Amino acid sequence: MAVELQLSWEDPATSTVEQRLVTVPVAFGRDEQAMRTAINDSEGTLVVLPHKQVSRCHALIVGKEGELELVDKSTNGTFLNGQHFLGTNRQIQDGDRFQIGPYKIALSTIGTLPPSPSMRLPADSTAVLPGVYHDSLTGLPNRNMFMSLLQNLWERLTVETSLLFAVVHLDIDRLQQVNDSLGYRVGDKLLAAIARRLRQRLAPGDTAVRLEGDEFALLLESVANTEDALALVEAIQRDLAAAFTLEDKEAFITVSMGVAFSHVPVNQPEDWLRFARAATNRAKHLGRGRLEIFRPGMEDSGNRLRLETDLSRAIERGELSLRYQPIVSLTSGRIVGFEALVRWHHPETGWIPSDQLISIAEETGLIIPIGLWVLRTACQQLCQWQMRFPHAHPLTVSVNVSSKQFIQADLVAQITEVLQKTGLPGNHLKLELTESLLMESEEAAILMLSQLRELGVQILMDDFGTGYSNLARMRTLPTDVVKVDKSLIQSLDGQNLAFVRGIVALAHSLSKTVVVEGIETQEQLVQLREMGCAYGQGYFFSPPVDVAEAEKLLAHPPKWS
Numbered sequence: 001m002a003v004e005l006q007l008s009w010e011d012p013a014t015s016t017v018e019q020r021l022v023t024v025p026v027a028f029g030r031d032e033q034a035m036r037t038a039i040n041d042s043e044g045t046l047v048v049l050p051h052k053q054v055s056r057c058h059a060l061i062v063g064k065e066g067e068l069e070l071v072d073k074s075t076n077g078t079f080l081n082g083q084h085f086l087g088t089n090r091q092i093q094d095g096d097r098f099q100i101g102p103y104k105i106a107l108s109t110i111g112t113l114p115p116s117p118s119m120r121l122p123a124d125s126t127a128v129l130p131g132v133y134h135d136s137l138t139g140l141p142n143r144n145m146f147m148s149l150l151q152n153l154w155e156r157l158t159v160e161t162s163l164l165f166a167v168v169h170l171d172i173d174r175l176q177q178v179n180d181s182l183g184y185r186v187g188d189k190l191l192a193a194i195a196r197r198l199r200q201r202l203a204p205g206d207t208a209v210r211l212e213g214d215e216f217a218l219l220l221e222s223v224a225n226t227e228d229a230l231a232l233v234e235a236i237q238r239d240l241a242a243a244f245t246l247e248d249k250e251a252f253i254t255v256s257m258g259v260a261f262s263h264v265p266v267n268q269p270e271d272w273l274r275f276a277r278a279a280t281n282r283a284k285h286l287g288r289g290r291l292e293i294f295r296p297g298m299e300d301s302g303n304r305l306r307l308e309t310d311l312s313r314a315i316e317r318g319e320l321s322l323r324y325q326p327i328v329s330l331t332s333g334r335i336v337g338f339e340a341l342v343r344w345h346h347p348e349t350g351w352i353p354s355d356q357l358i359s360i361a362e363e364t365g366l367i368i369p370i371g372l373w374v375l376r377t378a379c380q381q382l383c384q385w386q387m388r389f390p391h392a393h394p395l396t397v398s399v400n401v402s403s404k405q406f407i408q409a410d411l412v413a414q415i416t417e418v419l420q421k422t423g424l425p426g427n428h429l430k431l432e433l434t435e436s437l438l439m440e441s442e443e444a445a446i447l448m449l450s451q452l453r454e455l456g457v458q459i460l461m462d463d464f465g466t467g468y469s470n471l472a473r474m475r476t477l478p479t480d481v482v483k484v485d486k487s488l489i490q491s492l493d494g495q496n497l498a499f500v501r502g503i504v505a506l507a508h509s510l511s512k513t514v515v516v517e518g519i520e521t522q523e524q525l526v527q528l529r530e531m532g533c534a535y536g537q538g539y540f541f542s543p544p545v546d547v548a549e550a551e552k553l554l555a556h557p558p559k560w561s
Contacts, residue, residue: 003063006108010139012051013204022047024063028100029073031056038073051205052221053101053152061092061107068092074100076152082144099145102207137188138195138210146209149219150269157262165221165262166229168236169276172214173254173288182249189246190253197239201232217273226261233259233291241289254289256280264294281306308364310346311357315373320344322377323544326553327398327515327537330529333560335553337396337430339537340378341544342370362402371405372414379422379429381547386428389554398430398460406433412451419455426456432483434462449478460515464503475510482507486518486538492527504531525560 003024027035055074077086079099203222258279283290324338361367519538
């Protein structure tokens with residue numbers, strides 16, 4: 001007796017739900033002759049799925065030893081219950097769901113559902129047919145299917161070099177407000193309604209998916225050119241801006257969208273989605289409810305925008321930490337202090353490069369709270385070390401000050417408060433300011449530096465020898481220490497050697513101390529000692545280290561000869 005099954009799926013070309021009673025074996029594909037040859041059975045059933053993403057003979061359902069098996073015969077694979085497989089068999093049973101190209105097919109044994117004609121769902125319906133789609137809430141394919149479609153297109157591009165398609169990323173801007181005001185149940189209905197509007201607008205051959213949460217994606221293959229694609233995306237944006245009626249209440253949303261076209265070079269298929277998301281991030285940054293087209297370099301911008309948002313919460317989440325690089329007396333070879341350097345360990349990305357962290361903090365203004373946190377943390381840590389390691393006393397700590405911090409009217413008050421609360425004497429704190437910062441407003445800088453020096457705080461002119469170096473300015477600015485930039489130390493010969501000698505000689509004549517950074521070799525150490533440099537730091541002594549490693553250096557102090 002033949003095994004009979006009930007199959008249900010949505011036709012992507014018409015948005016109608018098809019239900020068919022079939023007899024095993026069953027063949028699925030675009031070409032009847034290929035399917036008939038594959039099953040080799042005149043009594044079997046042919047299910048023609050005409051979409052171009054379906055192979056001529058894509059898959060079979062066969063009976064084997066009392067069980068049913070789904071056999072993949074395609075070039076790009078089949079999904080069973082969300083899991084991709086290619087060229088192999090998988091056992092199937094009542095209630096399983098499989099996907100062939102864009103067709104999401106539910107399987108039931110005979111008797112579960114009677115055969116019925118095709119039916120069309122009502123416009124903008126939020127109803128979801130259970131078991132037909134991968135995503136139970138919206139009825140759309142999921143991320144795995146979307147990645148499979150991109151993989152197929154990537155392979156086709158190697159042959160069809162003029163193939164045009166667009167990948168669109170959508171982010172719902174106001175879903176949380178809907179959830180907060182109307183409840184999560186209504187929010188879920190809104191997501192289902194959004195999915196319905198997407199399907200209604202798309203042409204046959206195009207695909208909409210729900211990626212996760214409030215993120216959707218579109219694969220537009222029906223478009224003839226980029227102008228048509230953008231016109232379609234703009235129409236979708238207008239569709240989604242219209243009111244949604246949910247449980248007799250109206251809800252409005254805006255959607256930020258990013259588009260990446262097939263002509264953008266990629267290293268792997270998922271890059272198209274990553275690029276489209278980067279464009280969406282750019283749209284959200286510019287004011288939400290916008291459409292942006294991906295351009296090379298924007299992926300870095302998108303990542304940067306995300307990092308800007310994440311950095312605002314990094315302190316409270318405990319993601320920031322300090323590393324301490326020893327400052328060594330070149331005369332005695334012993335540690336006399338540390339420079340405190342901030343580091344950020346992002347929970348997803350890992351360690352963020354220091355220059356990127358500082359750049360983002362500067363541009364967003366977050367350098368002000370981060371700088372205060374660094375100052376407070378470094379002073380607290382130094383007080384603890386001075387109590388634990390009295391033999392190392394007196395230690396100092398150097399903290400960098402940015403231009404945005406320096407122009408704050410209450411900077412002196414902030415530093416005064418930190419010193420009072422931590423109990424650190426002012427002469428154990430050194431503030432490092434760049435020469436270019438001090439040049440921006442020399443008169444105001446002199447006033448600020450004078451006030452800081454009254455607290456006992458020492459002022460370092462950092463990165464001296466780069467860009468705007470002016471030896472005369474060393475005389476006019478009320479600084480205590482000149483810090484020679486590491487770029488001058490990398491090659492201590494010829495002009496660099498003479499320049500460093502000149503810096504050291506002038507600093508000594510003005511009773512200023514010299515610290516040299518970037519010392520990496522014994523030869524550099526010897527040359528700098530011969531010049532009379534007092535202090536240095538660099539990888540020859542130690543890289544920046546965490547608190548535990550710094551305490552090892554203090555507990556068992558090395559002596560560099």
